[in-house]
Each structure stands twice: as C-alpha cells, then as structure tokens.
Amino acid sequence: MSVHKESRRVSVFDTTLRDGEQAPGNTMTPRQKLDMALRIEALGADYIESGFPASSPSEFQATRLISRNLTSARFTTFCRAVRSDVDTAVEAGGTARHQVQVMATGSDLHLAHKRGISRDQAVQEVADTVAHAYALGVEEVSVGIEDASRGERDLLRAITLGAVEAGAVCFAVADTSGCHLPQEYGALITEFRSWLPDGVRVATHCHDDFGLSLANAVAGLAAGADEVQVTLGGIGERAGNTPLEEVAALLTYKGALLGLHTDIDVAAMYEAYTALRAVIGLEEPRNKAIFGTYAFGTAAGIHQQGMLRNPATYEYVEPARFGRERSLLIGRHSGRAVLRHILDELGIAVSEDDLAGLYRTHIAERTGGDCEDISVVKDRLARELTTRQPAAA
Template sequence: MNENVRRISFFDTTLRDGEQAPANAMGPEDKLDLALRIEALGVDRIETGFPASSPSDFEATRLISKHLTRARFTTFCRAVAGDVLAAVEAGGTANHQVQVAATGSDLHLKYKRRITREQAIEEVVESVRLARSYGVESVTVGIEDASRGEDDLLRPMTERAVEAGATGFVVADTSGAMTPDGYAALIRRFRSWVPAETCIATHCHDDFGLSTANALAGLLAGADEVQATLGGVGERAGNTPLEEIAAILAYKEDETGLRTDIDLAAMYGAYTVLRRVIRLEEPRNKAIFGTYAFGTAAGIHQQGVLRNPATYEYVEPARFGRTRSVLIGRHSGRTVLRHLLEQLGLEPDDARLEELYRVHIAERTDGDCEDLEVIKERLRQELLPQ
C-alpha cells in the first residue's frame, strides 16, 4: 500500500440530516435496519439522530448503540446541557461520539440565536466539558454556517473548544453557499488552528449542485472525514452523496492521494432499502444510483458500448452492483438492430434490415424506449422457426 495515500473516514448522516428533509421520516426499527446496512458498507461513523428532539430519535439511538459491532455511532446535540444528557442516557458512553452544534456566523447569531459571539463560544465550551465529564471520549463540534463565518469568531471558538476537550470539528457549509476553492481555503485555515490529531470533517449541502465538489476540495485541503448521506438525501437540495464521493476516491486514488474502504457494490442495495422506507422515487439521471446511470439509448453511443463498454462507461456498473442497459428508441440506429440479429444467427440484407428497423423500432416505440432484450425476444419469435 502506498504510504502517501490517506484513508478518508466516512461519516453517514442519512438517519439525522437525511431525515430532516420533508417526507423522509423513519421509525426506530427502520433506522436500526439502515444503520446495520450502512455499517456493512464500511462507514466509520453513523449519526443516529437527535435524541433530545423526540422519543423516536431517543429510541433509535438506544437500539443502534446496542447493535453496531464495528462503526461508532454519533448523536447530535445543541449546545445545551439537557441535550447532552439525553444523548448519553440514550446511548451510553461506549463507542459513542457526541456532536455539539455551534453557531458559526454573525448572521445566525443575530437573526436565529439572538446571542453574542461570547455567549456562542461559552455554550460550546461548557457543552464539550459536560460531555467529557460524562465519560464521552469523542466530542466533536459541528459549526453551523461556518462557510459564512468570520475567522475572528471561528478561530477562538475552535481553539477554546480544543482546550475544553473537543476531539474534532465539522466545518459545515450549511446553506450550500461555497465553491470548491473557497471551501478548501476554509478547511486549510481550520487545519492550521487545531492540533494535528484533531479530526476535521466536511459537511456540504447541494444548493448549487457543488456538495461533492466542495467535499472533495475539502478533503484535498486536509480534512480527514466526509459527512455524507445515501443518495444525497437531506435538507433542501440535500447533502454530499456518499456514493459519489466514494466512487471518486475509488477511481481517483492515484490522482488524489486519498482512498476509501467503502464497499462500492453494496451501496445500491442499502439505497434501495432507504428509498422504500422513505418512499423516494428513483431518479432517472442521478450519478451512480440513477435508473439510467448505466443505460444508453443513443445509437452513436450504443455502437461503441456494444463493441467496447469502456467507450462510454468510465464508471463501471458491475463495480456498483448495477447492470448495463441498452435501450432501443428512436435515437437508436441500425447498428444495434444488426447486433441483435447477429446474436440470433441472422444476417439480413440492407433492405430487410431497414424493414425490420421500421417495424420493430421506429414505429413501435413512438419515442419511448424498450429494453434490448425485449426487442430481441420479439425478433426471435417472428424470425426464427418454432
């Protein structure tokens, strides 16, 4: 193994931030099932929810804390003593990471919290100390809206939290406002403010469609961990999709110097269960998980794929537990039809090929697509003796 390659830790927040989006509610048993599936992917930390917010999240934390065998679980808390106590009561202290939410921008301090910078720093310090006093060894500070915070707030908050016993920081682009260069610069500043052993995690939202790009930029700038969700579910436009960042690290290890142990082939199965639980329709064009992420209907593409899939498949479907689909429609050409006929042992002349194309593709599909195997079977029944 290349010693210059860094292993990136994965933190899954599907069960907490993912559930915060409208219509994404999950019960405790659903969360337990998903947590075990997510753990099986090789994720390092799984956020169970916000125990102080509801009996459901409290119970989910209790269940998950008892059943995980490898991953650490994390609970979300406001910088409030009662929240920290509820988290510890729900999950105990073994294998437990408490994440304390901090207010990282003057905008949020003025209009959301209505407290001063000094009050914001003190409540974080006291909450970190409290969690450590209960015996929690891993206490992270999740700095909300850090991407719009000023350094003269973020730096003292960070340094004071380290002194109080914080072991990590989550640098949140809560509103999805950043671009990769800006987020990378922010991560580098955080990296310079804390001891080398302190974990820095990315938490990026997708309001500009940049959550994956920003998270990758943050990792390249020195972050140790990426917070992500299956399918990118989460507030508003969602979070960094776990499958996208895992795929990039798997394919681009030599280029990035970063690696992952995530089981790529098992991700789609876990995502399918999540979709069933929250009744989420499968998107057609989403990277890795989309219905047609590995499908093609354009004849000029199909010609290449049929001869060598690498012509249009840089990301390989089998590596992600998916299958290739060649779909026949009005943009498909004669090449794919000739390919089907050759598979059936037939070699029609050009006139017959044109007639078969008109009958079986151009006129029958009317703009819709049919799977290649469906048309192949129709041709078999019509052209081959029974």
Template sequence: MEKRRVSIFDTTLRDGEQAPRNTMTPHQKLDLALRIEALGVDVVETGFPASSALDAEATRLISRNLTRARFTTFCRALRSDIDCAVAAGGTRNHEVQILATSSELHLDRKRNISRKEAVHEIQDTVGYARRLGVPYISVGLEDASRGSDSLLRAQVEAGTDAGANTVVVADTSGCMTSEEYGELIGKIRSWAPPGVSVFTHCHEDFGLSTANTLAGLRAGADGMQTTLGGIGERAGNAAMEELVALLAYKSDTLGLYTDIDTAAMYTAYTALRDVIKLEQPRNKAIFGAYAFGSAAGIHQAGLLRDPATYEFVEPSRFGRERSILIARHSGRSVLRHLLAEMRVEVGEEELEALYRRHITERSGGDCEDISVLRGRLAEEMLALKATG
C-alpha cells in the same frame, strides 16, 4: 504518491431524515444503520435524541447493535441535550456532536446571543460531555461558510481545548465554491491541534457538494459527512456514492481512498428508498435509473463493441447493470448486434424494414430494454423460418 484514507461519517439517519417526507421509524433506522455500517463507514449518526422520543429510541437500538462503526448523536450546545443523548445511548462507542453557532448572521438573527456566549456554551458543553465519560466529541460549526475567521477560530480553540476530538466544517446553506471551501478547511486545519480530526459537511444548493467536499479533503480534511443518495435539507447533502466512486477511480491522482464496499451501496440505497418512498431519479450519478443506460444509437454502437467507449464508471463495480434501451434515437447497430447473436444474416433492405417495424414505428417517446427487442426479433425469425 502515499495515499491517505478518508473517513466517512454517515448522516443519512439524521440530516437525511430531517428533510421533508424522509421520516423513518426507530426500527427502520436500525435496519438502515446496520446496512450502512456493513458498507464500511466509520461513524453512523442516529439522530437528535433531545428532539423526540423516537430519535432517542433509534439511538438506543442502534447503539446496542452496531458492531464496528461508532454512533453519533446530534446535540445543541445544551447540557440537557447531552444528558438525553447519554441516557439513550450510554457512553461506550458514543460520539456526541455539539452544534456551534458559527456565523454572525446566526448569532444575531437566529439565536440573538453574543459571540462570547456562543464560544462559552461550546466550551461548557464539550467539557460537560467529557466529564460524563463520552469518548468522542465533535464540534459542528454550523454556517461556518459565512462566519468570520475570528469567530470560527475562537470556537475551534475553545472546543478543542475543552476536549473535542473532531471539528466539522458545515457549508450549511451550500453557498461556497470549491475554492472558497478548500480555503476555509485549510484555515480550520491550521487552527485545530494535531490529533484533532477535521470533517467536511457540504450541501447541494449550487450542485457543488461533491466538488466542495473533494476540495475540503484536498485541503487537509480527514473525513467527510455524507448521506446515501445525497438526501438531506433542501437540495440535499453530499452524496456518499458520488464521492466513494470518485475516490475509487481517482485514488492515484488524488492520493485519497476509502474502504467502502462499492458493490453493496446500491442495495443499501434501494432499502432507503423503500423506507422513505423515494422515487428513483432517472439521471443521478451512480444511483440514477439510467446512470448506466443508453438509448442513443451512436453510444450504443460503441458500447456494443467495447463498453469502455462510453463507460468510464463501470456499473458492476457499484452493484448495477448496464442497460441498452431501445427508443427512437437507437440505431441499426442494435439490430445488427442482435441478429449476429442469433446467427441470422439479412440484407440492407430487410434490415431497413426491421428497423422501421421494431424501432422507429414502435418506440415513440418510450424506452424498452434490449431484451424485449431480442425476444420480438427471435419470434419473428422463428415465424419466418417456419413459413419457409
């Protein structure tokens, strides 16, 4: 099967930052932008310059320091927003993402404008950005998942006729199933002219952002908008690490791949967490504190013999380490393994006594790394040897 490369548009610094408690300074954004670029993403979104002087400054800094990826600014369908974006970042290597109002619900309840006005403002602002010399223009179809086919098609055709290079299909409220979103992407792909890219933009409200993004890619999307750690509005955005991991392991099955440096993602995520003071979740895929940790005896017995028994995703591939954690569910296999490492032989009765002292009577509800248990056992064995 011929494989197709998936482009990645990172929106950590814009959609990710606008969620509660995720605020970043311009210089923090610059540092993170350079880290994200180094991963191999194609596009880094800097923010919404017309919304604040801080986002304008972040755009100025990032636009002057990226060396490979292009940068994107977020704009409403207003000429003044585009002026702010261009004033901050210039036109070289600049993608302006123009927000389209793409559902009747948003037209009526949010904007109070007609469909005709919504189509016209996209045509007008795309053409305006093109005349200013902006080389890359995307139309972001906000709430596309609840828009009618006739409205969406009119906006796609108006935007691309005016010079847009990319159409972004946003499941803004995270309301779609994978089947629904894949069908929507297929329609947009059929309406967009050849040479115009289609990108996914999925949210996590039903926990389906990874699955929906994958469905969109399989339906013909050229790229995906993601954030590190899945940060973003409400429950978050599609997580870069989950999709990159999925394509890394299922590339042959899916016929899709990325060029992302998988081993460097966790370091970039850790830097992001430090900036926004994000506590590390315990159970999140790829980046969770215990994503590669085990405390259950049955699992540990398998992992100690061969990690492949319970690890399909390899921690080292993502800059992580495997952790064997000692808790009340840990079994005797951990003790046998450590004693064998120390070349100490004990009978079953002594093993049971060690198991009670070091695991069942100590662990309670807490976990400790296997290295701690190794140290205690070593001390005990030395003491026993010293006393004869």
C-alpha cells in the same frame, strides 16, 4: 498519465439517519433506522449519526437501538450546545463508542437572527457543553459548526480554540446553505487546519444547493480534511448532502491522483440505497450518478455502436463495480448497429431491404411508449422473424 501519492485514508461519517431524515418525506421509524444503520455499518462507515435524541421519543429510541447493535462503527448523537441535550443523549446511548456532536453557531447572521445571543455566549456555550460531555464519560466529542461557510473568521477561530481547550477532537465545517465554491471551501478548510493541533480531525459537511456538494467535499479533503460527512443517495435538507456513493466512487477511480481512499464497500452501496428508497418511498431518479436508473444505460445509436464493440468507449465508470448492470435501451435514437447485433445473436440473416424495414418498424418509427430494454426487443424480433420462416417439410 497516472499520478502516485501516498494514500491517506478518509474517515466516513454517515448522517443519513439525522440530516438525511430531517428533510421532508424521509421519516423513518426507530426500527427502520436500526436496519439502515446496520446496512451502512456493513458498508464500512466509521461513524453513523443516529439522530437528535433530545428532539423526540422516536429519536431517543432510535439512538438506544443503534447504540446497542453496532459492532464496528461508532454512533454519533446530535446535540445543541446545551447540557440537557447531552444528558439525554447519554441516557439514550450510554458512553461507550459514543461520539457526541455539539452544534455551534458559526456566523453573526445566525447569532443575530436565529439565536439572539452574543459571540462570547456562542463561544462559551460550546466549550461548556463539550466539557460537560466528557465529564459524563463520553468517549469522543465533535463540534459541528453551523453556517461556517458564511462565518466570520475571528468568530470561527474563537469557537474552535475554546472547544479544543475543552477537549473536542473533531470539527465539522458546515457549508450549511451550500453557498461555497470549491476554492472557497478548500481555503476555509485550510484555515481550520492551521488553527488545530495535530490529532484533531477536520470533517467536511457540504450541502448541494448549487450542485457542488461533492466538488466542495473533495476540495476540503484535498485541503487537509480528514473526514467526510455524507448521506446515502445524497438525501438531506433542501437539495441534499454530499452523496456517499459519489465520494466512494470518485475515490475508487481518482484516489491515486488525490492521494486519498476510503474503506467503503462500493459493490454493496446500491443494495443499501434500494433498501433506503423502500423505507422512505423515494422514487429512483433516472439520471443520478452511480444510483440512477439509467446511470449505466444508453439509447443513443452512436454510443451503442461503440459499446457493443468495447464498453470502455463510453463507460468510464464500470457498473459491475457498484453492483449495477449495463443496459442498452432501444428507442428512436438507436441505430442499425444495435439491430444487426440483435439479429446476429438470434442467428438470423436478413437482406438490406429487410433490415431497413425492421429499422423503421422497431426503431425509427417506434410507437407505443419510450425506450425498451434490448432483451424485450430481441424477444419480439425472435417471435416475428420466426413466423416468417418457411415451415419445415
């Protein structure tokens, strides 16, 4: 039974070029970052995080290139709660269409063991940096609260209220260690929503250490978050971030139930992901949702029998919607149904005994590798069975 709600548009913040790139093996040059930024902008992202300009000349140059070439999306720079980081970000990208994201330290654990500062210092440095960014003419300042999922509520509230007073217009609530369950993260977003005045956005920022980044992001959106921070293919620190394609695909099918939608061009995502893999040397996984090599492929005979009659039997997510193609793979688990299908397409009739022999040779007792695409087996059978036909008089 379908459920209809008034649909709320979800803002998409892409951090492929910052959080995604900082993971081992994902380094990109400034020009490569520009190319990916333009591809991600074309998908319909609202914000594209260019990087951390104060961290290196390469990040500075990437921000300069991206800021000068984006036409519809805003660019975001990552800054610590330090005035000089914002100065460098503005030097790199100017102030127009520029969102500065100031990192706040959101837990006593991080304050004690990473920063070595007090709660009061943590609150003050964020408010001061937000105010400094606006004094420089930056159009929009967001606060990303690191380790918010393990943060003490009174600390999180103090940081939030201080930053709002300084003018912050968005708060990214980070499950930095990927430790939350969906119900925990949803409850955290509800609290943030209750602290904030109307017009101030809340964004999800979830990591995938338990494989829950998508579930947590959706729980956050359902609890009132306005924006989702994502990466293409889910690349990112440790197990990665919330994948853009999974959020977009889920809202394509379940948006009416959730009352949510995005403006992401889902048909173009796979091409952008393929370009990203080429840049960072990422092998295509076999079983990843939406983007996996065999996300829309099967070698199981029972599944193939149903799909040959109606793909909907085993295919809820439709490949063509996402720039993909369905694939039937022939392997030892395929059945006679797919073999009959191939022979029918070739217009070749065989006896039941011959069919049993072909089944043993081409499916049940296959040798020389794993699965093959149905078209490869079809060509082989065409050659083999044509040679068996009697020559014309």
